[in-house]
Amino acid sequence: MTAPVLAVHEVTKEYGAGDARVRALRGVSLTVDRGDYVAIMGASGSGKSTLMNILGCLDVPTSGTYLVDGTDVGALDERRLAILRNRKIGFVFQSFNLIPRMSALANVELPLAYGGVRAGERRRRALAALERVGLSERVHHEPSELSGGQQQRVAIARALVTAPALLLADEPTGNLDTDSTRDVLTILDHLSVGGRTIVLITHEDDVAEHAKRVIRLVDGRIVEDRRNAPVDGPPPRRAGVGA
Template sequence: MSANRPADAGRQMNPDRQGGHTVTGNRPVPEQSGLERPVLDVRNLIKTYGAGETAVHALRGVSLTVQRGDYVAIMGSSGSGKSTLMNILGCLDIPTSGRYLLDGVDVSRLSDRQLALVRNRRIGFVFQSFNLIPRTSALSNVELPLAYAGLKSAERRRRARAALALVGLADRENHEPNQLSGGQQQRVAVARALVTAPALVLADEPTGNLDTQSTADVLGVLDRLNRSGRTIVLITHEPDVAEHARRLIRLVDGRIVQDARQAPLPQPRHLAQAVDA
């Protein structure tokens, strides 16, 4: 990843200060308190692959802010730049230029180790493919991010059971993936995304492999999670899926061409409860 880091990211900095936040050990710490900052603050993101006449301009100056508790759908056809944007928002790729603050942290200035911590603790990923470990129980699959974070077994189990209960699968904790329907497997994946209490749930085509009923089940879970104060960014090409979001952003050729509010943000008291949870 460091080979592709923007040119200014390698400048020498005070070891205790990076990009507007404090670094304690290997963990980035934002300066603003939870409700004062947006979850996402993206400023003039540009992503170019290659150079010269063969250069591909995947993102052309994308800027957006996502407030805590919002539910944003990002739509676009193939080649629109939505997958590139998703990878950058998920700290899986870096922009050619521009700035990205995640929960108050300027991620462009983090080391690879710090980025791994951000992905583990601040972002909950839900992908089109469920990415569950076969021949492993739903409970153990949900526990996995907590194991990476170094939590003790009893605490992992407690949190994983609570996450499965949130998605309506408390009675399926001992089932392996091949014993679950597609919709149930995706709900296990959602529980895994929630188990670290991330600042952001990032869902990339989460219903792409599901039938109509399973799609409704998964979207119902996401709706309930957002109503409880979770911040969700969903990548989709399906209008009926995007209708569930509070805000719709449409990309064309690497640019935002539509940014429409479909429903109001939740009240601050609900957000405070979500931050405290």
């Protein structure tokens, strides 16, 4: 039986000590199966950003266990944790996090370069990823020459290029206008239809409606975990990077 992509059990996170102690997460447990599309919601201070950092292996819990694609994150040293992040998790951030003086193609190649992939293979996979997000004509443009929506599509291509087990998106439409938001959500919908496992953080109900499942946090606890009603999704696209 295939292990879930994410398995979180009784995870807590505390900051500070004594009277200054903050309990950001209070015994969070959840599993995310392969191919699921999950939106994590919550008000400011609910713990959603803390949970996102732990799911992305950017922070460690105070207690509890967390497995990514069957691997116990708590058992890894820094080197192996960095390898797992690079190979298993694709990140999409609200602020894009592109390197300013590098082309779209070079930005997308970066995770492969860190992973030791040869130049020719890096180029082939990066071009395929950019084609998948509709940017074949913008591969040599730098971020300053791209709109916000195009920059976010480059970031999605960069996240996909390693064929990760999980696509983790933190407020991916937060800095976008209505048209660009629609374009990015359409890409995520297509990826979900193609079997990609996606977890996104959002505070917007209309964004969360695209997910198959919505998890809501309040004061560091999960208070709701529901499946969205099935809707007619976009037609499957041809196989591409990581499909």
